[in-house]
Amino acid sequence: MNLRYQVAGPGTGDQPGTATPGHQALPAIEVTNLSKNFGPIQAVRQVSFQVPAGSIFGLLGPNGSGKSTTIRMLCGLMRPSSGSGQVLGLDIITQAEAIKASIGYMSQKFNLYEDLTVAENLHFFGSIYGLCSTALTRRCRELYEHMRLGGREKQRVGTLSGGWKQRVALACAFIHRPRLLVLDEPTAGVDPVSRRLFWDLLEGLAAEGITILVTTHYMDEAERCHLIALMDRGRLHAFGPPARLMAAAGLPTLEDVFINMAGTEGD
Numbered sequence: 001m002n003l004r005y006q007v008a009g010p011g012t013g014d015q016p017g018t019a020t021p022g023h024q025a026l027p028a029i030e031v032t033n034l035s036k037n038f039g040p041i042q043a044v045r046q047v048s049f050q051v052p053a054g055s056i057f058g059l060l061g062p063n064g065s066g067k068s069t070t071i072r073m074l075c076g077l078m079r080p081s082s083g084s085g086q087v088l089g090l091d092i093i094t095q096a097e098a099i100k101a102s103i104g105y106m107s108q109k110f111n112l113y114e115d116l117t118v119a120e121n122l123h124f125f126g127s128i129y130g131l132c133s134t135a136l137t138r139r140c141r142e143l144y145e146h147m148r149l150g151g152r153e154k155q156r157v158g159t160l161s162g163g164w165k166q167r168v169a170l171a172c173a174f175i176h177r178p179r180l181l182v183l184d185e186p187t188a189g190v191d192p193v194s195r196r197l198f199w200d201l202l203e204g205l206a207a208e209g210i211t212i213l214v215t216t217h218y219m220d221e222a223e224r225c226h227l228i229a230l231m232d233r234g235r236l237h238a239f240g241p242p243a244r245l246m247a248a249a250g251l252p253t254l255e256d257v258f259i260n261m262a263g264t265e266g267d
């Protein structure tokens with residue numbers, strides 16, 4: 001299937017997802033009444049939203065609010081109990097395998113091979129995605145530059161600092177040029193300078209039209225997202241650009257909106 005996605009106009013001040021002439025205006029992620037039950041637990045309840053391509057989309061919420069379950073369904077790893085969804089134009093129920101092959105995923109634990117070098121990790125993940133040796137060598141060279149990994153190609157990953165590991169993990173998730181990157185708390189335990197550099201990289205990728213779905217508990221990072229979904233007890237509490245969520249709640253920071261949500265809904 002050859003689908004093209006709308007891309008935000010770089011430097012135009014457009015909202016992410018502003019249609020580029022000639023491109024089909026398809027959202028990168030679209031879910032309707034998505035729900036998942038585990039026995040009596042309603043982990044995700046009737047969640048609906050659309051995310052335009054080229055957006056940095058932050059999924060926020062307290063522990064147990066349903067973020068991971070939502071992500072698993074979007075990645076084709078878990079079948080919803082009810083509702084529907086499309087990711088990169090692929091159906092999350094009937095085309096789950098195609099979704100898994102089309103997206104890049106980076107977990108909080110990075111999932112790197114610590115005994116292998118940076119280059120060996122990249123080659124390993126590239127070969128999983130079926131890149132041939134010539135394409136892989138070329139792609140690795142691009143990524144060393146793109147992810148600012150130059151000079152460390154031959155270093156064992158186990159000897160790198162957290163910020164470097166994080167960028168190697170992002171490079172591995174991006175090796176097959178996915179149009180969607182799913183990043184699960186990618187900056188947990190990483191120092192502020194590395195976090196800022198990482199977010200600069202994410203903004204660069206989004207400007208190229210890559211959609212980024214990210215979970216974070218850091219509100220300064222959440223404020224750098226183009227779109228936020230605030231989840232609580234499986235429900236979508238709020239959805240929109242951070243500035244609009246703050247204005248709608250009449251609160252000065254996203255952290256206030258987050259705390260207000262937890263406070264108003266009680267236990």
Ligand SMILES: Nc1ncnc2c1ncn2[C@@H]1O[C@H](COP(=O)(O)OP(=O)(O)OP(=O)(O)O)[C@@H](O)[C@H]1O
Pocket residue numbers: 038041042043061062063064065066067068069070
């Ligand atoms: N496989 C499962 N079996 C039973 N209950 C589950 C399962 N997975 C998640 N849950 C429950 O579903 C609810 C939502 O969990 P989920 O992991 O999606 O939340 P979360 O927002 O990602 O939390 P965290 O920030 O702690 O990762 C929780 O009550 C959790 O205990």
